[in-house]
Amino acid sequence: MASPDKVAAVADLAQSLREADGVVLTEYRGLTVKQLQDLRRSLGGSASYAVAKNTLTKIAAKDAGIELDESLLIGPTAIAFINGDVVEAAKGLRDFAKANDPLVIKGGFLDGKQLSADDITKLADLESREVLLAKLAGAMKGSLQNAVSLFNAPLAQTARLVGALEAKRAEEGPADDTTASAPADAAPEAEATADAEPADAGTTEG
Structure with missing residues (x-):
């Protein structure tokens, strides 16, 4: 037990x-x-x-x-x-x-x-949430209701919306290669080996 x-x-x-x-x-x-x-x-x-x-x-x-x-x-x-x-x-x-x-x-x-x-x-x-939302709010041409809903949206959804916005802009003009997006369903990866923990690092005992 x-x-x-x-x-x-x-x-x-x-x-x-x-x-x-x-x-x-x-x-x-x-x-x-x-x-x-x-x-x-x-x-x-x-x-x-x-x-x-x-x-x-x-x-x-x-x-x-x-x-x-x-x-x-x-x-x-x-x-x-x-x-x-x-x-x-x-x-x-x-x-x-x-x-x-x-x-x-x-x-x-x-x-x-x-x-x-x-x-x-x-x-x-990616740019910060505030910057992303500011860009989206501007793209909505001052629609207050849409801007408020975006400020309450999860970050992952906001990032996808920005990606869609950038894709639309790319259709209308030169693509901006500096914009990054983050896939949210890739498989985890990382390997590590066990070692001792610092004595006062806030360890949860097991």
Whole structure:
């Protein structure tokens, strides 16, 4: 029988998974406690970052009704729970990984769709939610009702709308090769090996 502490940890993880707008799983092996603190600060208010045991994460994902590829649970895992601008969080993780090799982005999910590490990088290449919505609102020629509905739309839907808008513009003139879009249904990819966790990195016991 699982201990009360483990039951509580799984319940907390499951709740975080259900409530998050998106989730990114990473391998943090080799990062110092200070680097972990810097990473949390770099995510700002868009995401929280916590170390979690793979066994507990697997159970919590099942309890939350999330189909999580077990390849994402190889090696020491820390999870970014995104509860804000998904693009901002993806940028923070990508930029930190570029500057700190030990951080490996494994994959995750957004809007019910699984994401590979490459998908998350592509998300980071998008403009922020505010910029995307401003462009869309302008394209609607001042239609207040449409603009308000777009501000309430999920980011994944907004990104698809922007992609459609850019495609329309491409038909009417030269294509803009700088616009990036993020597929939301690619298969997750990443391999990692297990290692010890920092002593005070906020680990959920398993």
